[in-house]
Amino acid sequence: MRKLITITLIFYLFLAGCDWKLTVPEYVYKDHRHEVLANRNPQTKEQRPFNNKKLRGTIFSTPVTYQSTTVSISVGNLKSTVTKINYHIWRTADDSKTMKIFPAVNPADHFTILLDTRDFASKRGEYQIEAYSVDNSGKETLLSKSVVIFPQRVPILMYHAVDEYRGQGWKLLFVSPANFERQMQYLKDNGYTLLTFERFSDINKVNKPIFVTFDDGMKNNMNALKILKKLEDHKFKPAATEFVIAGRIDSGSYSLSSTDIKEMVNSGIFSIQSHTMSHSDLRSVTDYVQELKLSKEKIEQVTGKPVIALAYPMGYFNDKVVEETEKYYKFAVTTKYGLFVERGLSNELFLLHRIPIHSTTTIPEFATMIR
Ligand SMILES: [Zn+2]
Numbered sequence: 001m002r003k004l005i006t007i008t009l010i011f012y013l014f015l016a017g018c019d020w021k022l023t024v025p026e027y028v029y030k031d032h033r034h035e036v037l038a039n040r041n042p043q044t045k046e047q048r049p050f051n052n053k054k055l056r057g058t059i060f061s062t063p064v065t066y067q068s069t070t071v072s073i074s075v076g077n078l079k080s081t082v083t084k085i086n087y088h089i090w091r092t093a094d095d096s097k098t099m100k101i102f103p104a105v106n107p108a109d110h111f112t113i114l115l116d117t118r119d120f121a122s123k124r125g126e127y128q129i130e131a132y133s134v135d136n137s138g139k140e141t142l143l144s145k146s147v148v149i150f151p152q153r154v155p156i157l158m159y160h161a162v163d164e165y166r167g168q169g170w171k172l173l174f175v176s177p178a179n180f181e182r183q184m185q186y187l188k189d190n191g192y193t194l195l196t197f198e199r200f201s202d203i204n205k206v207n208k209p210i211f212v213t214f215d216d217g218m219k220n221n222m223n224a225l226k227i228l229k230k231l232e233d234h235k236f237k238p239a240a241t242e243f244v245i246a247g248r249i250d251s252g253s254y255s256l257s258s259t260d261i262k263e264m265v266n267s268g269i270f271s272i273q274s275h276t277m278s279h280s281d282l283r284s285v286t287d288y289v290q291e292l293k294l295s296k297e298k299i300e301q302v303t304g305k306p307v308i309a310l311a312y313p314m315g316y317f318n319d320k321v322v323e324e325t326e327k328y329y330k331f332a333v334t335t336k337y338g339l340f341v342e343r344g345l346s347n348e349l350f351l352l353h354r355i356p357i358h359s360t361t362t363i364p365e366f367a368t369m370i371r
Helices: 003-016 026-032 042-047 178-189 197-202 222-231 258-266 287-304 319-325 363-369
Strands: 058-061 070-076 085-091 101-104 113-116 126-135 141-148 156-159 193-195 210-213 238-244 270-274 309-311 331-337 352-356
Touching: 026 042, 058 126, 070 141, 085 113, 085 197, 101 113, 101 363, 156 331, 178 210, 178 222, 178 363, 193 197, 197 270, 222 238, 222 258, 238 309, 258 270, 258 287, 287 319
Parallel strands: 156 210, 156 352, 193 210, 210 238, 238 270, 270 309, 309 331, 331 352
Antiparallel strands: 058 070, 070 113, 085 101, 085 126, 126 141
């Protein structure tokens, strides 16, 4: 990809030496550049900040993949003669005071510049681009605005029990309250932004996005709520997702009751999502309506909020399971190991990988896994 960009740039530089208008047919220009807005995440499209029809030019960029660290930016469709353009660029997640100016003076190459993430400490995510024409007196006039997204890597943590192990259940899945607090304190101290699935479209607009998820709706997850509440302050806003087994709500002392669930929701910290009705292997069930649709509706009745995400029980899924899940949900998490990065693959939001946190996970391991 980088090679292609380099070849394309050399090609443009060569053309810049010739007379662009005479040597470059319009289709070459269109073929090599894509309008920046066309590259945007579909979930953020409606937030298009500016009406481009009123503008005096269009910002173009080369395509960006999850591996790209640079992008070539230019301006076309200019409505008047322009001799110099200043690009104002900053990351959406950072203050616009971090804005840097990149001047371009060559109309023959459509004022092309190379935006390199290394100019912004190699940070990824959404970048704001503004193009201004500059007149002889140095006065800037806005031509166009746009965004470019370098997809960020997003860890989705997977917890089960937050409690001391007392001989019941699988020991590895018990993270002690003290360890859980240390891990959340680490996220707080290191500038992570905790998200729930309702804010999935913000993953490239915030610094260090991360999801904290819990499977199985265990009563001891109230310990997690207590700890997250304790860490909350004006800067750090905790957020977490509880995947409850709908059929086990109010079923006994090991499961969250509907009162517990309401307390979690009212805290503003927890989003309650579905882990099916009965926690069965979805590859072998026949009643998908019961497991997927009715579980969702039952949880929604308790919380009064939409259920949009599913955790596959034991992480089991196949093509049929994904197809059925897509009928009722927007996201689904697996137990496959890894961080999420948007690649534009079909079904990628229904095959989300996670990072399991165990009783034995140390802080250095925790820090390495989410990096
Ligand atoms: Zn489970």
